[in-house]
Amino acid sequence: MSIFLHILMSNVLPMVIMIGLGIVIQRAFKLDIKTLSKLNFYLFSPAIMFNLLYKTDISASVIGKVLFFFILFMVAQYLIVEAVIRLRSYQPSMKSAMRNSVLFYNSANYGIPLNQLAFAGNEKTLAIQVLIMMMQSLIPNTYGIYNVNAHKADMRTIMRTILSMPIIYVIPIAFLLRGFDVPIPQPLATPLGYLSDAFIGTALITLGVQLGNMEWKIKRSLLIDVSISGILRLVAGPLLAWLIVWLMQMNALLGIDKLTAAALIVSSAVPTSLSSVLLAVEFDNEAEFASQSVFVSTIISILTVTAVIFFLQLDI
Secondary structure (H helix, E strand, O other): OOHHHHHHHHHHHHHHHHHHHHHHHHHHHOOOHHHHHHHHHHHHHHHHHHHHHHHOOHHHHHHHHHHHHHHHHHHHHHHHHHHHHHHOOOHHHHHHHHHHHHEEEEEOOOHHHHHHHHHHOOOHHHHHHHHHHHHHHOHHHHHHHHHHHHOOOOOHHHHHHHHHHHHHHHHHHHHHHOOOOOOOHHHHHHHHHHHHHHHHHHHHHHHHHHOOOOOOOOOOHHHHHHHHHHHHHHHHHHHHHHHHHHHHHHOOOOOOOOHHHHHHHHHOOEEEEEEHHHHHHHHOOOHHHHHHHHHHHHHHHHHHHHHHHHHHHOOO
């Protein structure tokens, strides 16, 4: 019960309050959701990514094993969601929205606090979570943009859009500056810190604004799709992660210790990412489904994340 209350009070309830504030503000003032989306894509998200990659110590061995796990995990998730898409016979826009709701998970403003709570601030597990967050930030800004535009734009236009995303430049720059021990001048470090700190609040408010902008009546077909998305993300996700780390532990070359395995499984158990909402809003692609998938999966994760931590028998 104490684990449940810890997760509820420290991770989920603060997020729900922020989302609620966004709903109230939208109902009262009718904000421009596109403007909020651009602030997240072009300012706050790149800033938090740069700060975490620049400041976190990550070894080459950990990088290799985490990236190998991540590739296998994403491929496995993709195959499962593609099977569901075929069975449901979705339209092109809904295909991309369903993929995004399952493949993109909240590794930053949910995953990092959860990691800190579950592993008592362990630096090794934080480094693992930062790597997962890096990949989960890179993919929505490349494949995610292609996915939501492939059915309605040509490849040249899509590539131009992808290359305009600052996150794809931020990641190599952060690694290079850290690798060569290049200090960040204070006049740059201070505004970077301000922008980084603004990410979580602005992203959650953006989700709330989108939720407040739609009707709170879900069609039966949409309810089924949101439920499918939640099951694939919150139940199938950690089960797939467990299977992959078990297989890795069986291999002498890819062997990972118990702590690393647990960190990877916990990282896979988080709800759908806000990135799926931001992409849906920015490119007008099933925004209502995306918002409800994030909201519902975040609420249900109160139980599913608690179950994952319980079965891993983590000492919190």
